Amino acid sequence: MAPCHGAGPDRALFAVGNPAPLRLAPSAKNSHLLVLAPLEGITTAVYRRVVAEMFGGLDGAIAPFIGTIRGLKRYAYHLRDILPEANGQEPLIPQILGADAEGVAEVSRACAGLGYTQVNWNIGCPIPNITRKKRGSGILPHPHLIKKVLSRACREGLPAFSVKLRLGLEEKDEWREVLQVLNSFDLDFVVLHPRTGRQMYRGTPDTAAYGAFLGECRHPLLYSGDIRSREDLRRLAEEYPETAGWLLGRGYLSRPVLAREIRSGETLEFCMKDIAAFLGVLSEEFLKNGADASWVLGKMKLYFGYLKHGADDTAAAMEFWGRLRGCTEWPLFEAILAGDL
Known part of the structure; x- marks a missing residue:
């Protein structure tokens, strides 16, 4: 990880x-x-x-x-x-x-x-x-x-x-x-x-x-x-x-x-930076497989709908979700992942 x-x-x-x-x-x-x-x-x-x-x-x-x-x-x-x-x-x-x-x-x-x-x-x-x-x-x-x-x-x-x-x-x-x-x-x-x-x-x-x-x-x-x-x-x-x-x-x-x-048998770290890195790689792989960017963006929202429940830092996850769920443009999604917003 x-x-x-x-x-x-x-x-x-x-x-x-x-x-x-x-x-x-x-x-x-x-x-x-x-x-x-x-x-x-x-x-x-x-x-x-x-x-x-x-x-x-x-x-x-x-x-x-x-x-x-x-x-x-x-x-x-x-x-x-x-x-x-x-x-x-x-x-x-x-x-x-x-x-x-x-x-x-x-x-x-x-x-x-x-x-x-x-x-x-x-x-x-x-x-x-x-x-x-x-x-x-x-x-x-x-x-x-x-x-x-x-x-x-x-x-x-x-x-x-x-x-x-x-x-x-x-x-x-x-x-x-x-x-x-x-x-x-x-x-x-x-x-x-x-x-x-x-x-x-x-x-x-x-x-x-x-x-x-x-x-x-x-x-x-x-x-x-x-x-x-x-x-x-x-x-x-x-x-x-x-x-x-x-x-x-x-x-x-x-x-x-x-x-x-x-x-x-141990609790491992799973923070928002891990999640953002995961979504970044996952979205890149979907794009490489020929998926449309708007479709991939919808998929990332679907996956984060699950991931937000497992993050260590719940407040940060909900803040990220607030930005992601209203996102409609790919450059904006990339900025969110990078933490620029």
């Missing part, structure tokens, strides 16, 4: 290449595995590259989902975020969203063509326009459909398979029938976010339900949901020591030193 008083990162660090496969063997029990959670439109290839080089601490990432597309449509546009030339060396698992068995297998095959050895199936997305199509967590009340997809996707010649899910769509005990299906297939691991789809991100994760799921799951299980500090993870790890790993999402977006804080 670039210190508050130091220079920016070495630009040579941002070389791209083939992402390494992220795998957990079926018998793995690694309570220290820290994985970047997928957030659509946010944890993109550019973000993953930059945050890994500037802050580190993660074992890899699950990419935002690729939707299944049938018929004459091609996957080039939808696979662009996981193209090897767009990603760095950090381990990466592509994620698939869909309820169509042949479509899931088709995307899985396309990922294999790019060199990936594992894919993750998203049956946890809570967005209503997805769930009403029986995709994401909308498929959870239909275990027979889950079995149909897994029967097609978990075959020799296709990448190894993992699954990310919620407790259910409407009810928090829908997972029981679903887990019976998951337990009957050879999966690398399972990720559970212990909320229902209808909850979206409201309320608190049901950790008791997570514990019940963990006790019945025959696969390595990763936890996802509201890990915002090393203390949050410590409490969960003490209560559920058989957990194989942890997904870091909004907590990591707010404080990208979080993974290193968890590993070191």
Whole structure:
């Protein structure tokens, strides 16, 4: 991480290449595995590259989902975020969203063509326009459909398979029938976010339900949901020591030193100069990838919407936010980053 008083990162660090496969063997029990959670439109290839080089601490990432597309449509546009030339060396698992068995297998095959050895199936997305199509967590009340997809996707010649899910769509005990299906297939691991789809991100994760799921799951299980500090993870790890790993999402977006804080057991410095340096490198990388400056400016506001909650100096962060959210011109944004305003 670039210190508050130091220079920016070495630009040579941002070389791209083939992402390494992220795998957990079926018998793995690694309570220290820290994985970047997928957030659509946010944890993109550019973000993953930059945050890994500037802050580190993660074992890899699950990419935002690729939707299944049938018929004459091609996957080039939808696979662009996981193209090897767009990603760095950090381990990466592509994620698939869909309820169509042949479509899931088709995307899985396309990922294999790019060199990936594992894919993750998203049956946890809570967005209503997805769930009403029986995709994401909308498929959870239909275990027979889950079995149909897994029967097609978990075959020799296709990448190894993992699954990310919620407790259910409407009810928090829908997972029981679903887990019976998951337990009957050879999966690398399972990720559970212990909320229902209808909850979206409201309320608190049901950790008791997570514990019940963990006790019945025959696969390595990763936890996802509201890990915002090393203390949050410590409490969960003490209560559920058989957990194989942890997904870091909004907590990591707010404080990208979080993974290193968890590993070191120490609170690290994360001040506004660190944030400004991060936004500067991130925006530069987006521009180098051909993005329009006005689009990048909107993205920087989106990212800082998370970062302002994790800064050490809250007052300075809110002052910075007051200038940034009204910014409409790129030169003004650069001046804000430089501290000239």
